[in-house]
Amino acid sequence: MTKQMSKRTPAVQRRQTQQLAPHSGEPTNGPLTAEELQLAVRNHSMPLEALRKDITPPGLHYLVDHFDIPFIDAEHWHLRIGGAVQRSLELSLRALLRDPSISIPVTLECAGNGRSLLRPRPLSQPWILEGVGTSTWTGVPLAYLLSQSGVDEDAVEVVFTGADAGIQGGVRQQYARSLPIAEALRPDVVLAYRMNGAELPPQHGYPLRLVVPGWYGMASVKWLSSIKVVTKPFDGFQQAVAYRYQQDADDAGTPVTWMKVRSLMVPPGVPDFFTRRRFLPAGPVMLTGRAWSGEGAVQRVDVGIDGKWAPAHLEHPAAPFAWCAWSMPWVADPGDHELSCRATDASGAAQPLEQVWNYQGMGNNAVQRIKVTVE
Numbered sequence: 001m002t003k004q005m006s007k008r009t010p011a012v013q014r015r016q017t018q019q020l021a022p023h024s025g026e027p028t029n030g031p032l033t034a035e036e037l038q039l040a041v042r043n044h045s046m047p048l049e050a051l052r053k054d055i056t057p058p059g060l061h062y063l064v065d066h067f068d069i070p071f072i073d074a075e076h077w078h079l080r081i082g083g084a085v086q087r088s089l090e091l092s093l094r095a096l097l098r099d100p101s102i103s104i105p106v107t108l109e110c111a112g113n114g115r116s117l118l119r120p121r122p123l124s125q126p127w128i129l130e131g132v133g134t135s136t137w138t139g140v141p142l143a144y145l146l147s148q149s150g151v152d153e154d155a156v157e158v159v160f161t162g163a164d165a166g167i168q169g170g171v172r173q174q175y176a177r178s179l180p181i182a183e184a185l186r187p188d189v190v191l192a193y194r195m196n197g198a199e200l201p202p203q204h205g206y207p208l209r210l211v212v213p214g215w216y217g218m219a220s221v222k223w224l225s226s227i228k229v230v231t232k233p234f235d236g237f238q239q240a241v242a243y244r245y246q247q248d249a250d251d252a253g254t255p256v257t258w259m260k261v262r263s264l265m266v267p268p269g270v271p272d273f274f275t276r277r278r279f280l281p282a283g284p285v286m287l288t289g290r291a292w293s294g295e296g297a298v299q300r301v302d303v304g305i306d307g308k309w310a311p312a313h314l315e316h317p318a319a320p321f322a323w324c325a326w327s328m329p330w331v332a333d334p335g336d337h338e339l340s341c342r343a344t345d346a347s348g349a350a351q352p353l354e355q356v357w358n359y360q361g362m363g364n365n366a367v368q369r370i371k372v373t374v375e
């Protein structure tokens, strides 16, 4: 096994993977650590009651910044497009604002969403279930700019580098990710300068970010400083080491790409402050939520009441890569109950009832379970 892995894993990548363990720690069943708390308060999630809205209201969209937020002076900022292109470009924000633009509602979800529910728990940003949000992104289609620069025939990927820098897994880096050329040329991949009609907030990538509809959030590079077309697959840390489905630290694994199918429910009733257990009166209640998938449109959502499943009513999404609303009436009878929801997409994939574990805690789309007390 080790031999086979070393054949598939470049030496530099293996060295980086080995460095991952001492810096982030082995998965644990122990209590939440101070480091996880520190990450959790910087990188906030979306309160589940915001699932009521098609578009997540300002400030409630989830947030993940690996390093520090770079505060960029847009007057002096330029986007560089180069590498395997016919014409290198250097564009100011003012120039980009004059280019053709699109506005597109997109549901973004962090690939680590659900991580802290895994047993054992991979140590990183300790998402529970709410690492998600939907915004309308406005900006220039990436394909338009790539057509302006002209892409060489032997191009295989496009590398996006952010202005934020730091150290992860012992490796000093600027946050950078790549996309296969075919994905980069999709008409709906956008270089966004507006979020829900307003200027991009500093924490969401001002002055310009990439948005890749359907992919987990790590692909949507914020604070873009350069775009480079390359003729060999990119092997930067966030591509080759982080964001992989691995069984252990030495497993080269497979890359994290499209969002898996998931549904979430607005917890009904009111919460207890400390435990967040839900309390509601007996009688009819409308259970509602949202569902999405990057791998194929959501086709059904089933709602489970104490393990008995029934299909929910499903609405059409506002756009192909925006979540859709679902609802199901329930007559709550007194006592303790467990509510859950489970989506199935056009690829035939359904959310698992039990966890599917991996070393980095990626793509845990196991069904949500909500404990309620009906009074």
Ligand SMILES: Nc1nc2c(c(=O)[nH]1)N[C@H]1C(S)=C(S)[C@@H](COP(=O)(O)O)O[C@H]1N2
Pocket (backbone or CB within 6 Å): 061, 062, 063, 064, 065, 066, 067, 108, 109, 110, 111, 161, 162, 163, 164, 175, 203, 204, 205, 216, 217, 218, 219, 220, 221, 222, 223
């Ligand atoms: N430059 C840069 N881009 C980034 C990140 C980052 O740390 N730096 N985080 C990524 C991750 S892991 C996610 S899930 C999304 C989060 O986007 P949001 O904070 O706007 O919700 O941004 C991605 N783009």
Ligand SMILES: [Mo]
Pocket (backbone or CB within 6 Å): 064, 109, 110, 111, 112, 217, 218
């Ligand atoms: Mo993420």
